[in-house]
Amino acid sequence: MSSILILFATTEGHTARIAERIAQRLRDKRHEVEIHRADAVPAGLEPAGHDGVIVGSSIHYGHHPRFLNALVRRLRTALTARPSAFFSVSLSAGGARPKPEAARRYLETFLRQVDWHPAQTATFAGALQYSKYGVFKRLLMRMIAGIAGDDTDMTRDYEYTDWNAVDRFADEFAQRLKQA
Numbered sequence: 001m002s003s004i005l006i007l008f009a010t011t012e013g014h015t016a017r018i019a020e021r022i023a024q025r026l027r028d029k030r031h032e033v034e035i036h037r038a039d040a041v042p043a044g045l046e047p048a049g050h051d052g053v054i055v056g057s058s059i060h061y062g063h064h065p066r067f068l069n070a071l072v073r074r075l076r077t078a079l080t081a082r083p084s085a086f087f088s089v090s091l092s093a094g095g096a097r098p099k100p101e102a103a104r105r106y107l108e109t110f111l112r113q114v115d116w117h118p119a120q121t122a123t124f125a126g127a128l129q130y131s132k133y134g135v136f137k138r139l140l141m142r143m144i145a146g147i148a149g150d151d152t153d154m155t156r157d158y159e160y161t162d163w164n165a166v167d168r169f170a171d172e173f174a175q176r177l178k179q180a
């Protein structure tokens with residue numbers, strides 16, 4: 001049994017669901033998991049007490065949230081010293097017309113900026129959650145979705161995540177821990 005730390009950055013909550021899914025999958029494999037929002041990390045939290053660390057974040061307006069850069073830079077030594085992984089959540093990674101190159105570019109730009117090179121990375125398709133947006137964001141997202149050929153019916157939400165891919169990501173991480 002290993003101890004795993006998961007940190008996630010979310011705005012509308014979908015990355016939280018993905019992070020929780022990974023946590024549950026790892027717990028089902030008898031690992032101990034500690035999970036926190038990356039913008040509410042307990043004071044003094046140190047990955048040193050964990051065997052592995054997973055960080056995940058969604059994309060808004062073309063980048064991951066700035067505070068995540070500072071957090072990953074602060075934890076970089078500890079992240080580099082143990083198995084670590086990063087996943088990025090966006091609409092580019094899924095939807096009606098996926099743009100996998102754009103999704104990869106968000107992820108790689110971030111990792112380059114923070115100078116962290118985890119052995120395992122993934123891009124997951126996110127969600128269009130019209131019900132969670134204010135008036136301005138709803139109209140903006142409908143316009144963007146329309147241009148991208150995505151779903152524009154604002155009376156419902158859309159989820160594009162491939163949950164099997166999320167499970168495979170968790171399984172691969174567990175495998176890496178075993179080999180570490």
Ligand SMILES: Cc1cc2nc3c(=O)[nH]c(=O)nc-3n(C[C@H](O)[C@H](O)[C@H](O)COP(=O)(O)O)c2cc1C
Nearest residue numbers: 010011012013014015058061062090091092126127
């Ligand atoms: C205001 C806004 C801006 C977004 N900008 C982008 C973007 O630039 N590229 C992209 O691929 N997805 C973009 N997305 C899609 C989000 O990454 C997607 O909705 C994701 O599921 C959000 O995850 P969260 O609920 O964890 O924040 C945007 C979403 C919103 C609401």
